[in-house]
Amino acid sequence: MAFQLSSVVPWGRTMAEYRSMFLLTDEDKNKKIAGFGDGPASFNHEANAAGWHITSFDPIYGFTKEQLAQRIEEVLGIVMQQMAENMENYVWTQITSLDELEAVRMGAMREFLFDYELGNQQGRYICHELPEKLPYPDASFDIGLSSHFLLLYTALGLGFYIAAISEMLRVCKEVRIFPLCDLDSNASQLTSDVIxxxxxEYEVQIRQTGYEFQKNANKLLVIRRK
Ligand SMILES: C[S@@+](CC[C@H](N)C(=O)[O-])C[C@H]1O[C@@H](n2cnc3c(N)ncnc32)[C@H](O)[C@@H]1O
Known part of the structure; x- marks a missing residue:
């Protein structure tokens, strides 16, 4: 079945958040980085503008800027209402209020929309749905990232995760996945099974990060070729 935009809740994070979640350092600036399920994050635009080399993959990049802008407007109120009802599940130290959260997320998504058409032309936003085969040779990227997609939605099932991560590991020398819990902040059996x-066959590491907004969502999975 074709990918439905109506099934997506666009929610975008910033480069500062990506750096913190994925423990990216200044040395990573010269590496080739792929972001899977980057959606409307401003990471691609901010990082490339700062001289990094990021290519983002997401099925939503098959839609137009106007369609994405409309979907972002449609879901904003619903997501903010859910956040208000579940405030106790989040850590309000970096982002200190609901108003600030909305400003940070909408700021990131507006920046993404501003960059989207140029980024598409430059091949920085590529329409791709995991676990489909990527149009790249083996080991094309140094690092592959997945923020708030893989492992978070347990309903996708183990077969999906194994296929998706295997394809990421084919084109990337190393894969980093954040966070390692499900939507209720629980460590899942699925994550243990993936590990x-x-x-x-691979070197697998769990690393603590300084990033924690969803409570207990503060661990990063690193899978590397041996
Ligand atoms: C919660 S958003 C996270 C966006 C971004 N990574 C961030 O952290 O700000 C999840 C993203 O996963 C994307 N997604 C859903 N199914 C996917 C698939 N099969 N392959 C790749 N991305 C997918 C969605 O379109 C959406 O943009």
Missing amino acids: GHFST
């Missing part, structure tokens, strides 16, 4: 699966 067990890849541990036999």
Whole structure:
């Protein structure tokens, strides 16, 4: 079935958040980085403007700027209402209020929309749905990232995760996934199963990050070719 924009809740994070979640350092600036499920994050625009080399992949990049802008407007009120009802599940130290959260997320998504058409022309936003095969040779990227997509939605199931991460590991020398809990902040059996699966052939590490907005969502999974 074709990918439906109506099934997506666009919500975009910033470069500062990506750096903190994925423990990216100034040395990573010269590496080739792929972001999977980057959606309307401003990471691609901010990082490329600062001289980094980021290519983002997401099925929503098959839609126009106007369609994406409309979908962002449609869901904003619903997401903010859910956040207001579940405030106790979040850590309000970096982002200190609902108003600030809305300003940060909308700022990131407006920046993404501003950059979207140029980024498309430059091949920085590529329409792609995991686990489909990517049009790249093996080891094309140094690092592959997944922020708030893989492992968060347990309903996608183990088969989907293994296929998606295997394809990421084919085109990337290393894959980093954040966070390692489900939407209710629980460590899932699925994450343990994914770790067990890849541990036999790859070097697998769990690293603590300084980033924690959703409570207990503060760990990063790193899977690297041995
Ligand atoms: C919660 S958003 C996260 C956006 C961004 N990574 C961030 O952290 O700000 C999840 C993203 O995953 C994308 N997505 C959904 N299914 C996907 C798939 N099969 N392959 C790649 N991305 C997918 C959605 O379109 C959406 O943009």
